[in-house]
Amino acid sequence: MSSQKALYQEVILDHNRKPRNYGKLEEASHHAKGHNPLCGDQITLDVRIDEDRIAAIAFEGEACAICKASASMMTGVVKGKRIDEAEVLVDEFRRMATGQLDPEKETHHLGRLTVFSGIAGLPTRVKCAVLPWHTLHSAVTTGTSVSTEAGPDAL
């Protein structure tokens, strides 16, 4: 199977069809918007933080399957985590997606998020997968909007 079709495996297509934690949070303490002007991916992220923990999280938006599945799985994984733990995942996911972390050879906390490891070989899709994580980082730190076109860094 081609590298790209391998990426569109059932778990990703399932999250695309039935995204988890999709919608708005009534009592969000933090939120951010993420935008990829190249393809028009646009997501908004609502987060409720209680005592340094992500107590609740939801996303919505128009995005490709890779971005939507990435957001869906991200929200499932970070819910209940402390902010510093989530930030470790942001960093590890970003490094995996850009080929700087090989999940087969290095220790990490990504668990089932490694279904996205193939993205490193598809430079045009890296931003799609990373956008939700970039947006999460922004929501819990500055609470402002981010654009993947803002700088040379893929994050």
Next chain:
Amino acid sequence: MAIASAPLDIARIRADFPILARTVHGKPLVYLDNAASAQMPACVIERVARYQREEHANVHRGVHTLSHEATTAYEDARETVRSFLNIPTLRETIFTRGTTEAMNLVAHSFGRTFMQAGDIVLLSAMEHHANIVPWQLLREERGIEIRVIPMDDRGVLDLEAYERLLEGPVKLVGVAHVSNALGTINPVAEMTRMAHARGIPVLVDGAQAVPHLAVDVQALGCDFYAFSGHKLGGPTGSGALYGKASWLEQMRPYMGGGDMIVSVRFEETVFNDLPYRFEAGTPAIAPQIGLAEAIRYLRSVGLDRAAAHEHALLERATELVGALPGVRLIGTAPEKASVLSFVMRGVHPHDVGSLLDEEGIAVRVGHHCAQPVMERFGVPATIRASFAYYNTLEEVEALARGLRGVQEVFGL
């Protein structure tokens, strides 16, 4: 059969385009992104290379042989562009680095010469960002107003609404000859007549029209016409603006610098004549010489025959893609050129473009620099296949098969 109506020998034409022989991800390239940029025939590549190898120097300067030869080739290219669009004079044939620069030139120079607060620029609802943003910049500076000619659900402009909109203090109408996002051919000759009945000049964005239609600016009657060379097989950085001398002579220059002046003192500068007044600095010499070669090549193919073939490709693509489950065509005007824009239920355009690429098929996905069009049709993005005369019916079939394959990946 007369030669003019003989069908194209596509295999022979394709042999003229080296890039069409390459593979992408191990598959033969199926290049259907011609509206973004067309591929270049070998004769253009060779012409640019020969210029750089044998003729290059700066133009309009120096008495040495190379400068003279470069100037001759550059000015010959201007004549080729002039005759291609049937522009009345060389003075009215301004070289620009493409359509965007030409549109900015008009917004800047015409706008700052003739427009004041409250004046209106009337734009169609299907304009490319290049005919929107320059006017917004002028709006910030001058307080002009932008009004929009609406379109219907097929992507056809509403000419009755246009007639009413012309009643305001409109100083210029700006309209795409062919929409890059929808493929609609707009009735620019009729729209120009309607505007001229009220003394209002018309700017036409010809970027998508010039590769597909025989354009005669005098028959259209418009006041300004802009196009890019790379959409018809010329190099990027080539292009031109036609402007009626009666306007150009009154307009303030766009950029200042060398070549656009007769004399410069710190107290006062005397500007050069047309067209040089609007060509500051060392121009894109090699690209414009390459553009002239691309025009010669297109003429040798025959624009009418090319257009007939492209029309057959578009019809077949419309039929095959339109028959796929869950496909919605965006832009169904009766008069269209080259562009098939659509969305597929259950698959985001970005996924479609990315999976097609793996089959060697190049299409554009996104908003096509026409976000107001996306908003009008309520979609975030579309998939756009756009055809050139070197494309084949087999490639159209490969597109349809590729799209079906994408749907299968998504379990549709």
